[in-house]
Amino acid sequence: MNPLRNPIPWILATLSGVLYFVGFVGFDQWYLAWVSLVPLLLALRGAQAWKQALALSWWMGFVTHLGGYFWVVHLLQSFAHLPLPLAFLGYLLLSIGQGAIFGAVGLLAWGISRRAGLSLGITVAPALVAVELTFPLLFPSYFANSQTWVPLVTQVADLGGVLLVSFVLALANGAIYELVLAALERRRPRPALPATAAVVLAATLVYGTVRIGQIEALDEAAPKLKTAIVQANVGAASKHERAGEGIRRYQRMTEEAMRIPGIGLVVWPESGLNRAVTPQVKNLEGWVARQVSAPMIVGALRAEFEGRRKIWNAALAVDEGGEILASYDKIQLLAFGEYVPGDSIFPQVYDLLPYTSRFERGQSRAPLPVGDYALSTDICYEDILPSFIRSLMGPIDEAGTRPHAMVNITNDSWYGPHEPPIHLALATFRSIEHRRWLIRSTATGISAFVDAAGRPVRTSGFETEELLVHEVPMITGGPTLYGRFGDWPGWFALAACAVGLFRRRRGETAGQQQAQGRGRAEAA
Known part of the structure; x- marks a missing residue:
C-alpha cells in the first residue's frame, strides 16, 4: 500500500476526489459527476487486498470532503470560537470521518466484484446506493445532489427519491469505466452495461421532460x-x-x-x-x-x-x-x-x-x-x-x-x-x-x-x-411513488449487495470441497 512504490492508484483516487467535489453543488460543474468515479474504479481494479481497496477509497473520500467542506473552518471559528489551528484540525477530522462513506462504497464494490466475479462497473451503482442509504453522516449529502440544477435528470426522484438519481449517475460512471477499460486493454467493450446505462439515461431524460410539463400544468390549476x-x-x-x-x-x-x-x-x-x-x-x-x-x-x-x-x-x-x-x-x-x-x-x-x-x-x-x-x-x-x-x-x-x-x-x-x-x-x-x-x-x-x-x-x-x-x-394530489414506498432503491441495492457477497462465498465452499475430494482420491 506504499504510495511511493506505485503512486498511480493514489493519483487516480485523488483525481476522483477532485472531480467529485468540483462537480458537486457549490462549484456547480455538474457534468464532472458523470465521470467522477471512473478514476477510483481504475485504481481499485489493481487492488490486491481489502485494506488497499479501503485505503484508496477512503483517501478519495477525504479529498472530496477536504474540497467540499472548507466552510467548516469558518463555522468552528464563529460558532465554537476556536483559534484557526484548532478550527483547521476540526475540519481535517470531519473530512476524515465523513470521507469514510467513500471508503465503504469502494470496499463494498471491490468486495462484490472479487467474490461474485463481476466488473467494478456493475458493482459500483448498488454499492454506492446501499451505502448512501445506511451510512451515518453529520452532514448528509448524496451523489445525486450534484445534479440539482439539471431538472431533466432529477425528476425521477418522485419515483425513488434522491437515491434513484444517485443510481442513475453511478450506473453511468460504471458504463464509462467499462468503455475506458476496454480502450486501455485494446479490446472491444462488452456492450451490456453501456447499453443498459444509455437506456436508463434516455428514459430518465424523457421522464423528466414529461413530468416537468405535467407539474407546471398542475401548478397552474392549483x-x-x-x-x-x-x-x-x-x-x-x-x-x-x-x-x-x-x-x-x-x-x-x-x-x-x-x-x-x-x-x-x-x-x-x-x-x-x-x-x-x-x-x-x-x-x-x-x-x-x-x-x-x-x-x-x-x-x-x-x-x-x-x-x-x-x-x-x-x-x-x-x-x-x-x-x-x-x-x-x-x-x-x-x-x-x-x-x-x-x-x-x-x-x-x-x-x-x-x-x-x-x-x-x-x-x-x-x-x-x-x-x-x-x-x-x-x-x-x-x-x-x-x-x-x-x-x-x-x-x-x-x-x-x-x-x-x-x-x-x-x-x-x-x-x-x-x-x-x-x-x-x-x-x-x-x-x-x-x-x-x-x-x-x-x-x-x-x-x-x-x-x-x-x-x-x-x-x-x-x-x-x-x-x-x-x-x-x-x-392537493396524493402521494408520489416515493411518498408511498420510500427509499426502495436503497433497499434493493442493499439486497443485491448481500446476494453478491454471499454467492461467491458459497461457491468457494463448494470448490474447497471438490479440491479436498480430489486430494483424497489422489492419496488413495
Missing part, C-alpha cells in the same frame, strides 16, 4: 396562497447580543408584509422570535407586529419553566389576529449545535460551548394549519433528510389528504457565504420527491420559493434584508 418570507438579516450572534434590535426589525418588515394586498401567509425564519414563548402566552399580537392581519408561521423558542427548564426550537402557527393555533417542535436536533452527545453524563459541557443550545426533542409530526391549508413544517437541517421529511408528509386525515406545501425555517448564519447555497440545493429534492412547493425562510439567506419540480423560482441574496413574495400553489 389555488394560490400569497406568501411573504421575512429575511431580516439578523444573524445568530446578533440575536444573542442585540435581541431586541433584531425583533424590532422583524416587526417592521412584518407590518410591511401585512399591508400587501391579498397576503395569506407571512413566514419568519428559525428562532426569529428569540424570546421564550411559554404556555401562558396565547397570542403574539404585539410580539411579532402591532396588528396581525394575516396568518403567520413564526420561528420561536417554546419554553416551559415548571420543574426542569425546557426549551424547544419551534415553529408557531399564528392565525389572523395573532392567536397561537399550533406548534411544530424540531425533532432531528443537530449534534453540537442543539445538543451535545453525552450531555446527560457531563452537563457542564454547555459551559464550555456558550453558543451551543440545549433543546428538547419534539414529538408531533403534524402539519401546521394556515387557513384552509395544512403546511408540513420542518426546521433547519431537517430538510436534507429524505426519510424524515417523508414521515412529515404522510396523510393527515382518513381520506389520505397530504399537506398542501412544505415550509422550512432555517438559520444558516453560522456557516459563512458558501454553505447556504449548498443547503438550499440539497433541500430542493424534497419538492420533487413529494411534488409540493417549498417555502424556505432563512435568517440571513438564502431564502427561496422552490416549485414542485425542484426549481427555485424566487431567491434572496446572502446577508441581505429582503421581503420575498410569491403566489404559492396549494397542491
